[in-house]
Amino acid sequence: MIAPPVRLAPQQRRTLVWPVVGLILLGICALITVGLASSEIGAVGVVIGVVLALLPVAPVVAAFLWIDRFEPEPPRLLLGAFLWGAGLSALVAVVINSSAIIAAELLLGRGQGDVVGAVISAPLVEEFVKGAFVVGLLLIRRREFDGIVDGVVYAGITAAGFAFTENIIYFGRAFAEADGAVGPAVLATFVLRGVLSPFAHPLFTAMIGIGVGIASQARSRVVGTLAVLGGYVLAVVLHALWNSSTQLGAGFFGVYVLIMLPLFAGMIGLVVWQRRREADVLARQMPGFAAAGWIAPSEVPLLSSLAGRRRWRTAVHRRAGAPAARAVEDYQHAVTELAFLRARAERGALPPRADWHAELLDSVVRTRLAAVNAPGVQGPAGPAPGPGGQPPQQWPGAPHGPGAPGGAHRPPGP
Secondary structure, eight states: OOOOOOOOOHHHHHHHHHHHHHHHHHHHHHHHHHHHHHHHHHHHHHHHHHHHHHHHHHHHHHHHHHHTTSSOOOHHHHHHHHHIIIIIIHHHHHHHHHHHHHHHHHHHOTTOHHHHIIIIIHHHHHHHHHHHHHHHHHHHSGGGOOSHHHHHHHHHHHHHHHHHHHHHHHHHHHHHHTTSOOSHHHHHHHIIIIIIOTTHHHHHHHHHHHHHHHHHHOSOHHHHHHHHHHHHHHHHHHHHHHHHHTTSTTHHHHHIIIIIHHHHHHHHHHHHHHHHHHHHHHHHHHHHHHHHTSSOGGGHHHHSSHHHHHHHHHHHHHHHOHHHHHHHHHHHHHHHHHHHHHHHHHHTSSOOOHHHHHHHHHHHHHHHHHHHTSTTOOSOOOSOOOTTOOOOOOOTTSBOTTOOTTOOBOOSOO
16 A cells, blocks of 8 residues: 655744745856856856865865864754855855945046955955855844854854855856966965965855854843854954955065954964863753753763764664664753753753743653664663653663773673
């Protein structure tokens, strides 16, 4: 007997359709931008630009995904961030910056357009459009925006998408100006943009991400608004300084060494510090989760650090296979989201919404049951943990006790 097709409710259909429509529109914006550039650099220039632009964007995106390991953001949102930067942001920047250059040439005289475009128009417009995605995400999905790390990740991915499209144009233009030869001009452009400064745009826009991250944790709307505005101003200033330095000859290396590299190192230090604060949040929240019966007491140390989580997944993978390990990972992420939500509500950064808490607690219950019942895991699923319920049994295949190196493992089965 053939099962009848599953019919989605109108709300479910809208939930599925609109994100897809949005991604398609952003992709079309990227194609339009590249199409506009092709009139200047030609089809071959576009191909060369794409190939060369792919080389620096891959490690940049990988770096931000690595930062996002504690509580990975939804892939569709990360893809949306990249396409927002590569599509809409790049298209708006091309249109407005080109118009600004033409206006400056008419009003200020010949030769002034490029200066105005690079030092004034580009920083103001590009950082505004890139930052709009991160700010919009905070406004629309405030519950899931957990702090500075999230802000840096979304800002970095958005800027990486923008830099990808921009690099296509720059590399293709260098190729076209070299009469269709991959020579010194193309190599110099690639070294400048792809080797020395692949993180330039992400670094600028990360200032907005930091401001948005501070706003997500702030109790006062005034403080949050000032943080976002301050991040935007700092992003614009850095962007303008960088663009002006490229016209100063040897002065470029002074800006690069004395300002950009220390700032980049400082951002890395900030992210590392914030990651440690996130680990502290988990360490503080997990005992309460165990006392409430939401997790097992033996899981407290396993959920409180990346190392403990990694050992847990490795043990489950070895004993029950990859599907079970992925299910455990989903459970770990669900617990993290609930812990961050509770921590922000306790600080007063979020309203203590019972429905938000109930939804995330339900996610913890569902992901735990999915992990216990994953193929290859032998052992009783038992009742789902819940408020006031009994602590769940030890995970089959998970490290036993505190999860210290060399500790014994409980074999699968009752």
